[in-house]
Amino acid sequence: xxxxxxxxxxxxxxxxxxxxxxxxxxxxxxxxxxxxxxxxxxxxxxxxxxxxxxxxxxxxxxxxxxxxxxxxxxxxxxxxxxxxxxxxxxxxxxxxxxxxxxxxxxxxxxxxxxxxxxxxxxxxxxxxxxxxxxxxxxxxxxxxxxxxxxx
Amino acid sequence: xxxxxxxxxxxxxxxxxxxxxxxxxxxxxxxxxxxxxxxxxxxxxxxxxxxxxxxxxxxxxxxxxxxxxxxxxxxxxxxxxxxxxxxxxxxxxxxxxxxxxxxxxxxxxxxxxxxxxxxxxxxxxxxxxxxxxxxxxxxxxxxxxxxxxxxxxxxxxxxxxxxxxxxxxxxxxxxxxxxxxxxxxxxxxxxxxxxxxxxxxxxxxxxxxxxxxxxxxxxxxxxxxxxxxxxxxxxxxxxxxxxxxxxxxxxxxxxxxxxxxxxxxxxxxxxxxxxxxxxxxxxxxxxxxxxxxxxxxxxxxxxxxxxxxxxxxxxxxxxxxxxxxxxxxxxxxxxxxxxxxxxxxxxxxxxxxxxxxxxxxxxxxxxxxxxxxxxxxxxxxxxxxxx
Amino acid sequence: xxxxxxxxxxxxxxxxxxxxxxxxxxxxxxxxxxxxxxxxxxxxxxxxxxxxxxxxxxxxxxxxxxxxxxxxxxxxxxxxxxxxxxxxxxxxxxxxxxxxxxxxxxxxxxxxxxxxxxxxxxxxxxxxxxxxxxxxxxxxxxxxxxxxxxxxxx
Numbered sequence: 141x142x143x144x145x146x147x148x149x150x151x152x153x154x155x156x157x158x159x160x161x162x163x164x165x166x167x168x169x170x171x172x173x174x175x176x177x178x179x180x181x182x183x184x185x186x187x188x189x190x191x192x193x194x195x196x197x198x199x200x201x202x203x204x205x206x207x208x209x210x211x212x213x214x215x216x217x218x219x220x221x222x223x224x225x226x227x228x229x230x231x232x233x234x235x236x237x238x239x240x241x242x243x244x245x246x247x248x249x250x251x252x253x254x255x256x257x258x259x260x261x262x263x264x265x266x267x268x269x270x271x272x273x274x275x276x277x278x279x280x281x282x283x284x285x286x287x288x289x290x291x
Numbered sequence: 292x293x294x295x296x297x298x299x300x301x302x303x304x305x306x307x308x309x310x311x312x313x314x315x316x317x318x319x320x321x322x323x324x325x326x327x328x329x330x331x332x333x334x335x336x337x338x339x340x341x342x343x344x345x346x347x348x349x350x351x352x353x354x355x356x357x358x359x360x361x362x363x364x365x366x367x368x369x370x371x372x373x374x375x376x377x378x379x380x381x382x383x384x385x386x387x388x389x390x391x392x393x394x395x396x397x398x399x400x401x402x403x404x405x406x407x408x409x410x411x412x413x414x415x416x417x418x419x420x421x422x423x424x425x426x427x428x429x430x431x432x433x434x435x436x437x438x439x440x441x442x443x444x445x446x447x448x449x450x451x452x453x454x455x456x457x458x459x460x461x462x463x464x465x466x467x468x469x470x471x472x473x474x475x476x477x478x479x480x481x482x483x484x485x486x487x488x489x490x491x492x493x494x495x496x497x498x499x500x501x502x503x504x505x506x507x508x509x510x511x512x513x514x515x516x517x518x519x520x521x522x523x524x525x526x527x528x529x530x531x532x533x534x535x536x537x538x539x540x541x542x543x544x545x546x547x548x549x550x551x552x553x554x555x556x557x558x559x560x561x562x563x564x565x566x567x568x569x570x571x572x573x574x575x576x577x578x579x580x581x582x583x584x585x586x587x588x589x590x591x592x593x594x595x596x597x598x599x600x601x602x603x604x605x606x607x608x609x610x611x612x613x614x615x616x617x618x619x620x621x622x623x624x625x626x627x628x629x630x631x632x633x634x635x636x637x638x639x640x641x642x643x644x645x646x647x648x649x650x651x652x653x654x655x656x657x658x659x660x661x662x663x664x665x666x667x668x669x670x671x672x673x674x675x676x677x678x
Numbered sequence: 679x680x681x682x683x684x685x686x687x688x689x690x691x692x693x694x695x696x697x698x699x700x701x702x703x704x705x706x707x708x709x710x711x712x713x714x715x716x717x718x719x720x721x722x723x724x725x726x727x728x729x730x731x732x733x734x735x736x737x738x739x740x741x742x743x744x745x746x747x748x749x750x751x752x753x754x755x756x757x758x759x760x761x762x763x764x765x766x767x768x769x770x771x772x773x774x775x776x777x778x779x780x781x782x783x784x785x786x787x788x789x790x791x792x793x794x795x796x797x798x799x800x801x802x803x804x805x806x807x808x809x810x811x812x813x814x815x816x817x818x819x820x821x822x823x824x825x826x827x828x829x830x831x832x
Contacts, residue, residue, distance in 0.1 A: 501783055
């Protein structure tokens, strides 16, 4: 897996915008852990960027409340093409354990198109990295593939 | 300084950024703070009423992923207290071990985040690398790195064998050595000193009036810790020290956590050395009897309290959970009120808030007549260097 | 280790302060005591608790009990090392009670939360607006009342 990642990244260094929608923060700290020395995705050129205008990939985790949903949509619109979305964790995917809580409004893919889903509660950093690799392979053509994307 | 004609400026009124705090700024000084936490409200207490006690064990763990062990522990303890069930001694000791491991990982996480806030990317990386050792031990004992699903009604889910005990103790010994380096870093580094000593003062009388908890109140010299004053699990039988610092500032609150890691390592070693023999789980009925109970644990951030009312049956009538971050919000407001905007990120981090650097503050600048939204991280970047 | 019956003797101590303002007293467990009082007496009970080091408000629970809303103030007494729940009930049709935030300032956010979720009016509470619910949550809709159901349940 690491060799495929290294190959892709020699071609392009993906910059990531991490959105924490709120929720238990479990996924967010496993995403952050992927950047730390044990997993160290930074050596492949993957960088965390604060601004949507510089990001290639949005990595999003957490429970989509109504307010968060509006903000996520706005941020997605500010990202330049080509752009990709990695949804991490059960809450972003389906609402997870918070399904049918009155605070949870929707799934991520009801707000923005998602390219790769990483299930788990939370998924281990290895699973998140695997998701990133699948995303980069899918995007190798330059433009995001339309099949498999839910609108 | 009128507050009526304030909201003008770059922020479009229709764009509502969700914000944790609203700060009123006059020049460099914060003149008022109001907390608002509505945008991440999930409706968990209501959801708990619609799920069984067993299902709720897994729901409450996800109130906060970082201190999930504390949430499941206080929950099962409260339901067990309602039912009048005593857990076996071996389970009580194992609960304490995993609870302390959770404390260590949580404190290391916060110290790393604070290190990064100060501009020490390397310190952040070192701390999170060493934190991985703790995650390994937790995974070995509970089966999961983070959200452990270890505490169950009546006891714990899994037992430990000698090899796991050995591995855990080896990791703790190594970590103790690393902590000596980190203690020096936080206690003696000139940048850490400059940015946290004297910053975010919380007087002991204020800490008590505002009902602050955990390292926040202990950093103002008040010696209170639920593990000592209101013991639960095996804490009544395990010797340890309650850590206080009396400088009342952000530095004190960081140092309390540093020393608590040492204490936690000691508790884990003692508990593993003194593990009683016997079962790990008592029988627990699906339907809980009528009554109510109040449970309290010392989570990494402070007092975590549950109140459960049962009218008999397999679902709770009322589930109330008060997280320690909520208890410390008034104290946080007190720390930053009257202080400089440059100190806000450090003071807010010193309460180890359950929210992220990505979270936003609304700032109403009275002197300029502007209202804007900023992330904690941006505030640090803009003002951090000025100290 | 605590002597047995320390919860019982604590209740006796409270009775000597409050007399028959205490409508009911129960031991919930080690270091856990609950007393019921009339609304209005809740402030007097809280002042009495201060004599036992009762200055830390752990939290405040509001519960919809059908006709009434029950409010429990959970106070940790530092000296006595006891968690005391002061319980009182107010009519749901008119859920008004005096604040205790002047007695224990740390109560402010807990009362604000109970106001959001149950519609209790705390007279004299120095916090305006929404705390835990989003700012555009409709007025008068109280999600923790038993008759409120989220959309998917209706």
